[in-house]
Amino acid sequence: MTLSAANPQMSTAFDIRWPGGEAGRPATPLVFASPHSGRVYPEDMNPSLDSFCIRRSEDARVDDLVGDGPAFGAPLLRALTARAYLDVNRDPAELDPRLFGEALPADARALSPRVAAGLGVVARVASGGVEIYDRRLSLAEGLARIDRVHRPYHDALSRLLARARSAHGLAVLIDWHSMPASAAPGVDFVLGDRFGAACSPALTGSVERLLSEAGFRTARNAPFAGGYTTEHYGRPHQRTHALQVEINRGLYLDEARLEPHGGFAGLRETLGRLIARLAQTDWRPLLQA
Numbered sequence: 001m002t003l004s005a006a007n008p009q010m011s012t013a014f015d016i017r018w019p020g021g022e023a024g025r026p027a028t029p030l031v032f033a034s035p036h037s038g039r040v041y042p043e044d045m046n047p048s049l050d051s052f053c054i055r056r057s058e059d060a061r062v063d064d065l066v067g068d069g070p071a072f073g074a075p076l077l078r079a080l081t082a083r084a085y086l087d088v089n090r091d092p093a094e095l096d097p098r099l100f101g102e103a104l105p106a107d108a109r110a111l112s113p114r115v116a117a118g119l120g121v122v123a124r125v126a127s128g129g130v131e132i133y134d135r136r137l138s139l140a141e142g143l144a145r146i147d148r149v150h151r152p153y154h155d156a157l158s159r160l161l162a163r164a165r166s167a168h169g170l171a172v173l174i175d176w177h178s179m180p181a182s183a184a185p186g187v188d189f190v191l192g193d194r195f196g197a198a199c200s201p202a203l204t205g206s207v208e209r210l211l212s213e214a215g216f217r218t219a220r221n222a223p224f225a226g227g228y229t230t231e232h233y234g235r236p237h238q239r240t241h242a243l244q245v246e247i248n249r250g251l252y253l254d255e256a257r258l259e260p261h262g263g264f265a266g267l268r269e270t271l272g273r274l275i276a277r278l279a280q281t282d283w284r285p286l287l288q289a
Contacts, residue, residue: 012040013152016160017067017076027073028279029168031160033175034063035089035153035229038079044141045085048134049126052258056127057084059178060258062247066176068272072279074174075160079153083123084132086149089175089227090114090121099124101136121146127180157233165239172203172283173242175229181250184223188216188251192226192244198234199241202286207243210274241287 019027036059041047047054069076079088095108096115099122104110118125122142126132157173164171184190189211193204208218226234226244234242249255252264 012042012080013149014077014079014156016156017070017078019070019073019075026075026164026167029164029170029172029283030069030072030074030279031157031164031171031173032066032069032074032076033078033157033173033229034059034066034076034177035079035175036083036087036177037061037063038082040081041085042081047084047132049130049132053128053130054082054084054126054132055258057123058082058258059176060249060253061260061264062176062178065247065252065264065268065271066275067268068275071272072276074275074279077153077157077160079149081149084126085122086145087119087121087123088150088153089229090119090150091228091232092121092146092150094120094228095139095142096120096122096124099133099137100139100142102139104139121150157229161233161240169284170239170241170287172199172287173229173233173240174207174278175226175242175244177224177244177246178249178253179224179246180255181248184219184246184248186217187219188248189218190222190224190246191218191220192224192230192246193221193242194226194231194234195221198226198230198236199243200236200287203241203243203283206281206286207245207274207278210277214270214274236287 063078091109093107093109094112094115095104097104097110122145161171191204191208193199211218224246230242230244233240252260252267254261
């Protein structure tokens with residue numbers, strides 16, 4: 001198995017799957033994002049780990065699971081570059097002093113819990129806590145990755161949310177992720193709304209109800225309350241609601257092989273029906289602050 005490679009000078013940060021083309025008024029205030037399903041590993045990464053170990057950090061195939069979003073009016077922003085190279089769901093200031101060989105900028109958030117775990121904006125470890133590199137990176141390498149991947153991804157996300165607000169008076173961001181089956185035993189989906197700070201309770205409650213009606217077991221904010229994207233964009237009083245949705249990988253993925261198993265097609269179909277219900281909802285009376 002080899003890593004997917006891309007010329008680091010090319011634009012490989014993201015793509016957007018539009019609902020029937022970009023032009024025109026958005027049909028719904030929904031915006032979907034899949035920040036961790038990227039499978040591109042630029043050539044300048046030079047990890048010491050083998051490709052399979054690194055790929056265990058991916059939210060494998062989540063972008064495919066929610067691929068019906070555009071059919072129901074929700075643009076889908078997909079990070080293409082792998083999170084092990086650059087994690088767009090981190091604050092760009094979350095730089096790990098144990099990874100870089102030079103002093104960090106004065107505004108670096110080097111003491112954040114995510115950095116302490118080795119999972120800053122440039123990850124030091126892969127899934128399971130295994131070191132990705134046998135060297136320290138230069139600060140210039142890290143900052144270049146942020147410029148090439150993080151900044152354009154979030155510029156695109158900001159534009160999508162502004163477009164939804166302009167058309168509908170509010171924006172509803174669903175940030176789609178997956179979690180190892182061992183992360184939350186007995187739970188199929190974890191809904192992270194930053195303990196109510198990132199969106200109206202009506203949004204979390206609506207998604208939770210739809211999942212429960214489909215037979216899934218849900219939890220809120222434990223063990224995942226939402227990452228940088230949810231925290232940064234979730235501003236209910238500024239007409240932007242953000243919810244992180246974590247999908248148990250055991251529902252669709254053979255985690256030992258990183259390949260979909262027989263449950264993938266059924267889960268995708270079920271999520272398609274849920275997405276259709278979300279798109280048909282009139283969110284304005286429910287979410288207006």
